[in-house]
Amino acid sequence: MSRETLEFQAETRQLLHLMVHSIYSNKDVFLRELISNASDALDKVRLESLINKDLQVDTADLHIEIEADKENRTLTIRDNGIGMSHDEVVSLIGTIAKSGTGEVLRKLRETPDAAASQELIGQFGVGFYSTFMVADKVTLVTRKAGESTATFWESTGAGTYEIETLDDAPQGTSVTLHLKPEDSEDNLFDYTAEWKLREIVKRYSDFIAWPIRMAGEEQPLNSMKALWARPRSEVSAEEYHEFYKHVSHDWTDPLETIHMKGEGTFEYEALLFVPSRAPFDLFSRDGRRGVQLYVKRVFIMDDCAELIPQYLRFVKGVVDAHDLSLNISREILQQDRQIQAVRRRLVKKVLSTLKDLQAADAEKYGTFWTEFGRALKEGLLEDPDNREQLLDLIRLSSTAAESTSLREYVERMKDGQKDIYYMTGESRAMVEHSPHLEAFLAKGYEVLILTDPIDEVWVDQVPEFDGKPLQSVAKGKVDLGESEPPAEQAADFAALLTWLGGKLDEDVKEVRLSTRLTTSAACIVGDEHDITPTLEKMYRAMGQQLPHTKRILELNPDHALVTNLRAAHAANPDAEDLAETAELLYGMALLAEGGDLSDPSRFTRLLADRLARTLD
Structure with missing residues (x-):
């Protein structure tokens, strides 16, 4: 087959351009990425040979080899692993088939700091492309185990690559870097120097389970000790951090390390990490999930979702x-x-580790919560068995604190307060200015401010914390010492409430006097088990058609607008202006909570007319 010239995917070209033309303080990581790729290939061919007895492969000496040619300024990393087919080369190298590509490119362009740029690239997992930081040209030759033909690939990173089918090549993959000139401003080190290559392997890849050798030498450069099988006392923090970077393709150190061993009827070892920052695909449907699974040191699969909940x-x-x-x-x-x-057991260990971190280091736990709090709250719905532990871990905003735990909230509760008060909404500002909070703030009650979309869901599934019921300030009747308006006042307003209920029948199911308002004229609340307007919007946005939920209009009997409306209604219940005032009153209450008017143009017209008459 003749050699073809193909173009990289558009976003791949942009990424290559950024990597070639940006300056990075630590270029050594390119070798770590290539060794990690080679290690994965060896894991896969070993597993395939054990499962597929018909596969003709030689696994007697699986290894990674590094060959430096100082005269020609080339560096070759080869393995005798699983290899790639022609189509796999095109799909895995010619295309970045991952979600979040546009986001990582945007952040790379906006990030002037070299170290931060490396972290972004590392998070995105584009290790192969890091070779263009040190090479003018990269050549790859690969043959997939069990196939007779091989594939040649070559590129300068300028936007195109050449690919060709070869009749023969050794099983596995060989990557040759044609290094930039030694006197290039980009080159801080000579990557053909044996001492430098040994240093990089020892620092980043000592734990790799396969021997890494210099060409022509038998002695491995790495110790090949499975880190998870060693006693914790024998592993340094640096070794843990480098192993984390190997399995996660992240370039930052982890926030927490969990090294555990299970004994008894079922033995296992686990080495888990809590990252220090969220990956771009954390909330993507196609995002990576799970940990690597081995059986007796044999790699079985990446991203084993069965071991870790969503x-x-x-x-x-x-x-x-x-x-x-x-x-x-x-x-x-x-x-x-x-x-x-x-x-x-893994879930309980992760949650207990997070609890210890919360108690020991508020700043580190704050970092964790900022990055992963939204994901952790999903557990309140998915994992009822661990709900109590999760409730102890969540951090929430409130009218008294930017960040608080539920336990801290309970400790601050006023004498006689029975409920944990909360309000959901689209933003903190919207909740803080909601009329629903007026009486609570006036009486000094703290209210949790819940603005994550998932908050709308979990609060309905979690009835209480520490024996204290969770109560929405925008639902049902509230007991703040005055659970009902005085009987005389109720009688004075009975006719107005009945009339308003009739006029607004299409939108509300009841009009009543409020005990939660102090300065606003009116607000709209739901019954205790009604779906919230925000949740209703979310369901509709997902294509689920729900019947419109009628809610309750509450009036402040001490507000001048309401008392004047009562007097006007008592004097002339058929006055045309009264019906318009009822519409305006309901519309203002709807807008105050961030709701949407069904007919904004009619509302603004009525309001403009009313304002014009007041100025005559």
Whole structure:
């Protein structure tokens, strides 16, 4: 087959341009990324050889080899792993088939700091492209295990690449970097120098389970000790951090490290990490989730979602089980009792680690919550068995604090306060200015301000915390010492309330006097079990058609507008202006809570006419 010239995907070209023309303070990581890729390829060919007995592969000496040619300024990293087919080369290297590409490119352009740029690239997991930081041209030759033909790939990173089918090549993948000139401003080190290559391997890849050798040498450059199998006392923080970067493709240190061992009826070792920042695809439907699964040191799969629940999808690491079959499938994993038992233990360990972090280091826990709090709150819906632990971990905003735990809120509750008060909304500003809060603030009650979309859902599933019921200030009747208006006042307003209920029948199911208003004329509240307007909007946005929920209009009996409306109604209940005032009153209450008017043009016309008459 003749050589073809193909173009990179548009966003891949942009990323390559940024990497080639940006300046990075630490270019050494390109070698770490290539070694990690080679290690993955060796893991996969070993597993495939154990499962597929018909696959003709030699696994007697699986290894990674580094060859430096100082005279020609080339550096080659080769492995005898699984290799790639022609189509895999095109899809894996010619295209960035990951969500969030546009976001990472935007942030890279906006990030002048070199270290921050590296972290962004590392998070995105584009390790192969880091080779263009040090090379003018990259050549790749690969043959997939079990196939007879190989694939040649070459590019200068300028927007195109050449690809060709070869009749023969060794099994595995060989990547050759044609390094930039030694006197180039970009080159801080000579990557053909053996001492430098040894230093990089020792620093970043000492834990790789396969031997990494210099060409022509038998002695490995790395220790090849599985980090998770070593006693914690024998592993340094730096080794943990480098292993995390290997399994996560992140360039930052983790926030927390969890090294555990399970013994008894089912033995396993686990090395898990809580990252220090969220990946771009944390809330993407196609985002990576899960940890690496090994069986007796044999790699089984990446992203084993069966071991970690969805709400802990940010956790990275390795679980090495001792008693599973090597050819175990995802379907079997979903039903396996031992896997489910390991999952429960891992979840409890992660949650207890987060609880210890919360108690020991408020600043670090604040970082965790900022990055992963929204995801963790999903557990309140997904994981009822651990709901109490999760409720102790969540951080919320309130009228008294930018960030508070539920336990801290309870400790600050006023004498005689029975409920934990909260209000959901689209933003803090909208909630803070809501008329629903007026009486609560006037009496000194703290109210939780919940503005994440998931808050709309979990508060309906969590009835209480520490024996204290959760109560929305925008639902039902509130008991602030005056649960009902005085009987005489109720009688004075009875006729007006009945009349307003009739006039606004299409929008409200009841009009009543309020005990929650102090300065506003009116507000709209829901019954205790009504769906909130924000949640109703969310369902409609997802294509779910819901019947319109009629709500309750509450009036402030001490507001001049309401008392004057009562007097006007008593004097002439058929006056045309009264019907317009009823519309305006309801519309103002709807706008005050951030709601949408059904007919904004009619509302503004009525309001303009009324204002014009007051100026005559």
